[in-house]
Amino acid sequence: MKKKTLPAFPPGAPRLIYLFLLLFLITAGANAQTVTGKVLDNENKPVDGATITVKGTSKVTSTNASGSFTINAGTNDILVVTYVGFATLEVPVSGRNNIAVSLFKGDGSDLNEVIVTALGVRKASKKLGYSxxxxxxxxxxxxxxxxxxxxxxxxxxxxxxxxxxxxxxxxxxxxxxxxxxxxxxxxxxxxxxxxxxxxxxxxxxxxxxxxxxxxxxxxxxxxxxxxxxxxxxxxxxxxxxxxxxxxxxxxxxxxxxQKNQGIGVDFTSSYTTSQALNFMDEIVQTEYGQGQGGNKFTTAAQIQGNGQFGWGAKLDGEPAINYDGVTRPYSAYPHQLFDFLQTGTNLTNTLGLSGGGPNGSFRASISTTNSKGIVPSNEYKRRIFNVGINQTIAEKLKLLLNINYADEDYINPPQIGTQGDGAVNFFNRMPISTPIEAYREHAKDPATGAEWKTSGFQGTVNNPYFALQNGQTYKEDRNRLLGTATLRYDIKDWLYIQGRFNYDRGDNFAEWNTLNGTGANTIIATSTPTITYRGSYNLNHTTTTDINADFLLGTSNQFGKFSVEASFGGNTLRSEWKNIVQTSTNFTVPDLYSYRNGTVKGVNDGFNYSQQRVNSLYGTAEIGYNNLLYISGTGRNDWFSILDPSKNSKFYSSVSGSFVFSELLKNQQWLSYGKLRASWAQVGSVALVNPYDGALIYALGANLFNGQTTASINGTAAPNPYLQPFTVTEKEIGLETRLFKNKLLLDIAVFDKVTTDQIIDVNLSGASGYLTSKQNAASLKNSGLETLVELKAVQKKDFSWTTSWNNAWLKTKVLDAGNPSGTILLLYFNGTGNEFLGEIRYTEGLAMNQLYTKTYKRNDKGEILVSGAGATIGRPLASTTNPPGITPGFQPVGSSIPKFTGGWNNNFTYKNLSVGIHIDYKFGGTVLSSTLLNMTRQGLSKMSLQGRENGYVFPGIDEVTGTANTNVITVANNGLQNFWTDYRNNQIGDPFTFKSDFIKLRNISLAYNFSNLIKKVDVLKFVKGLSLSASCRNVAILYKDLPGLDPEAIQSSGDIRAGYENSSLPTTRNYNLTLNVKF
Missing domain, CATH: 2.170.130.10 (TonB-dependent receptor, plug domain)
Incomplete structure (x- = not known):
């Protein structure tokens, strides 16, 4: 059979094709042109790094430091100008070869503002169905x-x-x-x-x-x-x-x-000073000195036994004995804590080098920080090295590389929030009739070599000068390497694939000691069979490694009035944790703090290790219609190595939508933009599941059986192989509007969030061989309202004023405590360092983080009842209620979580000068002050002054007679001292319970940009930018309820102790000056 062949080109056809191609190229060349331009913001300042794209093509460039750009575009093309935080603009070329573009600032509510969302995907704000x-x-x-x-x-x-x-x-x-x-x-x-x-x-x-x-x-x-x-x-x-x-x-x-910007150098130097804020004058009494029963102490031995008490005589300036046997004037020496503290400083210098050509850009920076805290010997040092590279390797292949390395030194962080060491604990609990020079000059007892005993609370209240002068140290070196490498290949204009590798490694090495003789009467720990010396040495070395690898296949396309975006990806996470702990005491050689020198080792010494992995697949989808309606969905499935293989899979999903109703009301001049949004999502957490919670672990024992080492179950917690991540389900609706040509913004969000299958420790019968077991049992609820109002009040050529006001109302509730009693005890404060005052609980029907303390016992009329007989006559009685599961007498007094938070921010600009004023506030939280309790029972607070001269009659009802209390309590025979000590012993918290509410003038800033001025100076033309700014933080507290302290002076950034104040370090007022220069 004859083989068929395709017909040959007719004669002359190749020439026609060549001619057609030539005409096409000529036409294309005629339509293409080099377009230059400049991008400015609404203050007419250059926008550095704005992205310019020729719409519908892969042609892209970016602006340099002066806001200029160059790109090849056809006469009929459209340029799309985007920059994070600004509204996106589409600008027709229309044959022009020079184009000026003005952007205006966005805040998440502008129609086309670009927002960086999850997975690093940039989206227009109008598409988002969530806040x-x-x-x-x-x-x-x-x-x-x-x-x-x-x-x-x-x-x-x-x-x-x-x-x-x-x-x-x-x-x-x-x-x-x-x-x-x-x-x-x-x-x-x-x-x-x-x-x-x-x-x-x-x-x-x-x-x-x-x-x-x-x-x-x-x-x-x-x-x-x-x-x-x-x-x-x-x-x-x-x-x-x-x-x-x-x-x-x-x-x-x-x-x-940024691309096409050439080589640039920027240098920033920032210097901050910090001064401790003194509110102690609100509570410290300065009328009576050290002593008891209204009398001065007459011997050093008396002071060394009871010197913590300020129930002495009225201060008269006459000579009086001190703890060290030296006679000094019996006068007030206030502000001892603040005399001990110093001015804190922070110097940070950053040097950056950046550059970019037509195919990519880079930036490298190095930053150093040297900081000294307000507590002497407290330092923080930090060195950060950062590199970012954005490079087009081939026409459709792009590499993104980010490396961040941080090296931090924490030197002697202050001890806070507990008894023992710590300057705040010492000076707040010692009478003011001893000058600070005595504590500084006589910290060590020359007779014993140990800390000089200043009171009967030695070991509980220790002189900070002893630790400071004799080399007590805490040092922690922390190194962290974060690395991200991303390759993205644009298969088509509408289809891409991306791979990313993330590396996170941390190394923490902490070493600290407790000095020989701290809080002790002697430096000798043991004398038989050999002499050993007090003190301790501690080491903790932790290494963590997280390796993340993921891929993402994504598409974005337009079909008429419909837009479609979708992606599918996967991730694998491997986490490794290593830890070494070493402790030693009872040293052979005195004052040599090392592990080998100690004769007694820690019971928990050793090496700890864990590893876990999470594998995931996920996808996203979004459909839009005519810039009017957008519906999005996500789905993710995680597989956990730490869960039982039969139940190690968990699926999470979300649905959200946005309705841009302003698209239907374009003829309404007052409405610039409007959007309704709604979302539903279900996510989770395995944060409380440890890698081996489901495993039955045995430990080798010291006993032998038939010559073999025995093993037994390790620990008192029963393993639970069926533990699951807890689940959070959240619903949200919101409204975003911009009115009157974008002058007024209103953003409202309402949300409801429920946590189920919360992981808690459930108590077990001892007969089971265990005491507790982790279970999925409890549930919690958070719901609230968030608002943002922003007004561009004035917008003139040289002057502008923008004011914004944000608020959030939060309601929390315990839905299920996970046990029959309906309550869970999180922390009993009296069991964590003899701190007194209450506990924190989660009780069904009440707000989360509920604080409990004993309150006054009252009659049916609500009147406080007073003891009518015995040694406690005339003293208030503590409540005796006994609800199921609650410590007898304890009552809920409020949650530590504030119910209402917000801020008012104002920015003013006049030409190159800008001024910022920021006020913020919190209301509805509760705090228990152990500082005030301890100062009062020791006779050191103004509260303790009641009745010093003529006796005190507590206003209450005699429990025996039912009549008004008439019993007089005097300072003699330690009457008032015992009266206030009962508050500590009986855990009565009424006088020491406060609201953590405050209103603060948080920040005032002033900045001036000299860039336009230096351009006029020929010798400074090599300087591209120069700005100077100054700010003051924590300017003033306009309102607060807690006396003696800043309500934010809590000792922990955790949740458990957030509502409990004890020996808190003062907050600071910070003054900052920053210089930025660009070359």
């Missing part, structure tokens, strides 16, 4: 703080930031829409840095067992390196992160330079 807030990097830099999280305080509705007073480099408590888990669980949001998910990792102080705060992972991020920050508030916003999304997320993208 997000973008934070301007300029605000973070202008209102610079030692910890990045503190800069966010009061600026985002629903984001609650509490910076504890805990020394240089301390962490922050960060909560988004309340707590999803019990206090003690990890309730801080997920941090996603350049696509790498990490936990906040706050290493907060928690009383006796952990009295020092050692920072968090936000300290690894230099604000000068940040390109964008987005707060994902609701579960739907973060749902694609599945089992890590329960607490919300903060998305941070760091800088990687």
């Amino acid at each position: 997000t807030t973008s934070v301007s990097p300029d605000e973070l830099v202008k209102n610079r703080t030692a910890n990045l999280g503190e800069s966010l305080e009061g600026r985002v509705a629903g984001l609650n930031i509490t910076p504890p007073a805990a020394g240089a480099g301390a962490s922050n408590q960060i909560r988004i829409r309340g707590q999803v888990g019990f206090a003690g669980a990890d309730n801080s949001p997920l941090l996603v840095i350049n696509g790498l998910p990490i936990d906040q990792g706050a290493r907060f102080a928690e009383g006796r067992d952990q009295p020092r705060d050692r920072g968090d992972n936000l300290a690894n991020i230099n604000p000068d390196d940040i390109e964008s920050m987005t707060v994902l508030k609701g579960a739907a916003a973060a749902a694609i992160y599945g089992s890590r999304a329960a607490r919300g997320a903060i998305i941070i993208t760091t800088k990687s330079g």
